[in-house]
Amino acid sequence: MKKYIGCDLGGTNVRAAVVDVETGAVEHATMIPTLAREGHMAVIQRMSGLILGVIEQSGLPESEIGGIGIGVPGVLDIEHGVVLFLPNLVGHWTDVPLSTLVSEQTGLPVKLINDARSITFGEWKFGAGQGVDTMACFTLGTGVGGGLVINGRLHLGIGGTAGELGHQTIDFNGPQCGCGNHGCVETYASGPAIAAMGMKAVAQGQKTRIAELVNYDMNKITPKIISQAAQEGDPIAVDIYEQAGYALGVGIANVMVMVTPHRVVLAGGVIAAGELLLGPIRRTVQQRVFVMPEEQVEIVPAGLGINSGIIGSALWAYEQRVVV
Numbered sequence: 001m002k003k004y005i006g007c008d009l010g011g012t013n014v015r016a017a018v019v020d021v022e023t024g025a026v027e028h029a030t031m032i033p034t035l036a037r038e039g040h041m042a043v044i045q046r047m048s049g050l051i052l053g054v055i056e057q058s059g060l061p062e063s064e065i066g067g068i069g070i071g072v073p074g075v076l077d078i079e080h081g082v083v084l085f086l087p088n089l090v091g092h093w094t095d096v097p098l099s100t101l102v103s104e105q106t107g108l109p110v111k112l113i114n115d116a117r118s119i120t121f122g123e124w125k126f127g128a129g130q131g132v133d134t135m136a137c138f139t140l141g142t143g144v145g146g147g148l149v150i151n152g153r154l155h156l157g158i159g160g161t162a163g164e165l166g167h168q169t170i171d172f173n174g175p176q177c178g179c180g181n182h183g184c185v186e187t188y189a190s191g192p193a194i195a196a197m198g199m200k201a202v203a204q205g206q207k208t209r210i211a212e213l214v215n216y217d218m219n220k221i222t223p224k225i226i227s228q229a230a231q232e233g234d235p236i237a238v239d240i241y242e243q244a245g246y247a248l249g250v251g252i253a254n255v256m257v258m259v260t261p262h263r264v265v266l267a268g269g270v271i272a273a274g275e276l277l278l279g280p281i282r283r284t285v286q287q288r289v290f291v292m293p294e295e296q297v298e299i300v301p302a303g304l305g306i307n308s309g310i311i312g313s314a315l316w317a318y319e320q321r322v323v324v
Contacts, residue, residue, distance in 0.1 A: 002066035003027075003058075005051055005108070006314030008115060009072050010034060011088050011142065014043070015306070016050050018058045018065075019314035024126030026307045028057045036090040043091070044098065048105035067109040068102065069317030071118035071309045073145075078160040081112050087178055088142060111317040115139075115309055117163055119302070120147025121154050122312030123265050127303035132262035136255045137302075138165055138248065140270035143178070144186040148259060154316075166190070170250045188247035191270050194223040197240045209234035227273040241276040248277070249284025252299065256285065260292050267302035274301070 006026075007016040017029035032050050034043060047070075055065055074086035074093065081099020099110040113121070120129075120137035129135040133152045139145040144166025148155040155162050166186040167179050174183025187193055198221045202211045209229040214220035229237035252264055271277060278299065285294055302308055 002064055003060065004066050004314040004317050005054060005068040006118075006310035006312070006317075007047065007051060007068060007070045008118070008309040008313065009043075009047065009070060009089075010115075011036065011073065014047050014050055015310060016047075016054045017307070017310050017314075018054060018060070019311055021315055021318040024122070024304075024311050026310060028054050029307070029310070030054050030057070034089075038091075040091045040093050040096055041101075044096075044101050045105065048102050051102070051106055051108075062107065065108060066321060067111065067317040068106065069111050069113060069118070069313030069315070070098065070102065071115035071313040072098065072112055073115045073143075076112050076114060076160055078112055078114075078156070081110060083112070109317070109321070111313075111320045113313055113316045114145070114147075114160055114163075115313075116145025117147040117154065117156065117160065118310075118312035118316060119145075119267050119308045120149065120163065120265075120312065121315055122304055122308040122310070123267060123302050124149045124154070125315055126311055127308055128265045128300050129263055134259065134261045135263045135265060136165065136252070136259060136261040137163075137265045137267060138252070140189065140248075140266060140268035141191055144184075144190050144248075144251075148261075150259065165251060165255060168251055168254055170247060170254075185247055185251040189244045189251075189270070191223045194226060194240060194244050194270065195221050197243065198226045198237070201236050201240070206236055208236040210237055223270050223273065227276060230273070230276050238276065241273055242280045244270075245277045245280025246284050249281040250288065252281060253285050253288040253294075256289050256294060256297055257291055261297060263298045263300060265300055265302050267308060271301050 006019045015031045018027040075084045083096040086093035103110045116139045123129045135149040137147045146165025147163040167184045171183030177184035
């Protein structure tokens with residue numbers, strides 16, 4: 001079987017690798033800075049160069065590469081391979097024919113998929129979602145994304161937009177989200193939301209280990225710093241993760257009663273906090289789910305780390321191949 005290239009377009013870095021779609025093995029993974037401020041065409045050229053470099057490094061003839069899958073953090077026309085809108089990437093990314101442009105520069109067929117859906121697909125096939133036919137995935141990072149596998153199929157809905165689990169409303173009168181809605185899960189449980197709670201505590205002069213860990217420089221406050229403070233027993237830091245976990249727990253409870261997944265997988269950098277986040281999530285779910293057997297739903301961290309999106313996008317390209 002031919003191998004495929006998985007590529008992940010991020011706000012900070014672009015990653016690509018050769019993926020064995022039968023085993024999920026990742027080879028020759030390489031990363032370069034996105035440098036989004038240089039404009040979308042410059043980013044696309046760098047991405048194409050990265051992909052060609054990965055193929056060259058692999059030593060595989062181009063005839064042995066079946067295609068390229070790209071995970072993109074935005075709204076896509078997946079049928080035509082067009083980026084409609086990227087909310088968190090600098091530059092003009094409106095109606096960009098990304099598939100065509102990368103295909104022209106690499107000579108290979110290209111398929112696009114939302115980055116959170118690619119993570120979902122990768123985790124279901126080869127990661128923490130293996131062995132179940134219905135799964136929900138929350139990706140916790142700069143934003144809160146998501147994806148669904150229902151009855152053994154990645155559920156994409158209209159134009160690939162299904163699975164935006166982080167943009168469900170959990171507070172009718174909550175703060176405005178970057179998506180335009182109010183009170184989304186993302187406004188309470190994303191990395192920036194967690195960091196903002198830490199910044200607020202320090203700005204208010206609350207006695208917290210968070211301030212000491214960054215030498216009172218609020219610009220250095222991150223979820224990782226807050227997690228460290230919480231692990232050292234700082235009550236304010238613990239409470240911040242309690243609040244984020246509660247918000248995620250409400251969102252997960254909603255998905256559980258609507259979809260009844262056998263497993264909920266949590267991916268992304270924020271889940272590195274482990275039980276600080278998983279504990280309040282599980283308690284909230286137990287307190288809020290009554291109409292389905294919540295005890296039969298596993299809530300687990302992702303298993304593939306930073307490779308889940310690369311694996312998922314390569315699998316997507318493989319599944320969308322034209323069989324002659």
